[in-house]
Amino acid sequence: MTALPSIQLLSPQLANQIAAGEVVERPASVVKELLENALDAGARRIEVDLEHGGTRMIRVRDDGSGIPQAELALAVSRHATSKIRSLEDLEGVSSLGFRGEALASICSVSRATLTSAVAGADSGWKLLVNGHAEDVELTPAPHPVGTTVEVRDLFFNTPARRKFLRTERTELDRIEDVIRRLALAHPEVAFELRHNGRSLRSLPQALDLAAVEQRVAGVCGAAFMESAVRIEVASDRLGLTGWVASPTFSRSQADLQLFFVNGRVIRDRLVAHAVRQAFQDVLYHGRHPAFVLFLELPPEQVDVNVHPTKHEVRFRDQRAIHGFLFGSLKQALAEIRPQDRLAQMRDGPALTAPVAGGSPGPSHQPGLALRLASRQAPSGAAAVRDHLARYGELGREPVGVSPSPAEFDSGQRQPGLPEAEEGAPPPLGYALAQLHGVYILAQNADGLVVVDMHAAHERITYERMKTARDAQGIRSQRLLVPLSLAVSEREAGRAEAEHEALAALGLVLERLGPESLVVREVPAALADGDIEGLVRDVLADLVEFGSSRRVRDEEDALLSTMACHGSVRANRQLTLAEMNALLRSMEATERSGQCNHGRPTWAVQSLAELDRLFLRGR
Secondary structure (H helix, E strand, C coil): CCCCCCCCCCCHHHHHHHHHHHHCCCHHHHHHHHHHHHHHCCCCEEEEEEEHHHCCEEEEEECCCCCCHHHHHHHCCCCCCCCCCCHHHHHCCCCCCCCCCHHHHHHHCCEEEEEEECCCCCCEEEEEEECCCCCEEEEEECCCCEEEEEEECCCCCCHHHHCCCCCHHHHHHHHHHHHHHHHHHCCCCEEEEEECCEEEEEECCCCCHHHHHHHHHHHHCHHHHHHEEEEEEEECCEEEEEEEECCCCCECCCCCEEEEECCEECCCHHHHHHHHHHCCCCCCCCCECCEEEEEECCHHHEECCCCCCCCCCEECCHHHHHHHHHHHHHHHHHCCCHHHHHHHHHHCHHHHCCCCCCCCCCCCCHHHHHHHHHHHCCCCHHHHHHHHHHHHHHHHCCCCCCCCHHHHCCCCCCCCCCCCCCCCCCCCCEEEEEECCCEEEEECCCEEEEEEHHHHHHHHHHHHHHHHHHHHCCCEEEEEEEEEEECCHHHHHHHHHCHHHHHHCCCEEEEEECCEEEEEEEEHHHCCCCHHHHHHHHHHHHHHHCCCCHHHHHHHHHHHHHHHHCCCCCCCCCCHHHHHHHHHHHHHCCCCCECCCCCECEEEEEHHHHHHHCCCCC
């Protein structure tokens, strides 16, 4: 057996290169660390210059507080930082950088130059680092207040690392992504990006909400902002702000999900799980939501020191954070009504663009058209209210039974439109006709509204059934033959600790031993399902996230199926009054923009779009 070599201390240069393997993965890693240092220094303008995707040169210049001459050499030493002094500081870190490894690691795998000046100094100073912190040159140099860090020939002394770099375009894309994320987190800072002498991105300071939204649109795209809903929620010591795109703006992949904790962009399984649950019954299968969200909480409530790159965090109270995120997002999605979406669309470029060709467009008078239709086929508001009441009965009819038109409309057919009230018509307007027994065509102030009547009624029925369920609570059913389960000791302990919370969900579990449970009661609505699978999933959620919505989600899935079968079917002929009753119900129902499966329930074709379609005004 070969004897192991004797234990020796690593040289400072090798230790820094090993640390660089964790911190400096590619040029984008260098840019991220230098930008975070600039932001911590209070910079209000940051300029980034690159050559060959950052592999040949990276220069980051800021107007922050600068580094004094006496501290420049120390700044490139390992574990040297101005941001923490004690364990208490580490437990409440509010700065982006704090580990004292970034500059040392960068300098150990490149040829770096630091030039900096502080307010009140006679001149700036330049520090040239030749591959490690022990080989430095310090000379006077003119420089405004702030710091410039120039990194050349990345990985020149570790050629094996260079082999893992991608093409110039790929490395540049990664750097742009880093800048975009930090620009979103710090709108008060101006960013400038140049590559090979050509300006790629220039973001001025955004000091009000309108400017911030312009920056978000510039980073995430105008289509995202046109679809996004503003979030502003505060609870105790937690705050959530940002933008969430409506479910109809879903993505095929999770490439537009930006989450920040105290200004730091992070990836976290708990956050992803909370967001996924909030979108569960409004998102089409296999699609991903889009959002830009900022969570603010006391620094001591989150541990940012769990990974060298600081991309991951650990929350002190995971259950509280999960519940806060889930509840805030779910409520925000529930409050999106057709009138909100229409107002947003009306203010967007698609609805405010001039008619093509530059000539004045035709004078549209939607209110006049409604009055004419009303005179042709009068119908009172009382009839609409009566049909609205009848429409609500559909959600309580037996599953699979499609009521006849005569039953649905009480034998009193009302063919006309209701009188238009003073002011603008309702958001979804008034029904005009039914198309192929599937779609309702309506006219509102913006143009033509098309509604999928089955999808819309399915959502209305589903929400009413959930409301009724929530009012009554979850009823449990005792098992004639209790179900014994072998689980891990951790799961058994969690089930015992959460006994009351589980009982509120209709699950009564009893611990029989260190690694065994017995299921005595289950939710009545799910008694015929996979009880063992449900219990195991609930316990897994409790262990991982501190809470679980498995029971509620399973019940929701059952109610969704019932609502689907109990809703009006295709080719069902509705009177105009019945169609209008459906439109009014949609305007009052949460999440009515999507059916239970995430499909859109309505769409609008504006007058401006119709004009362009028929070349009017040219």
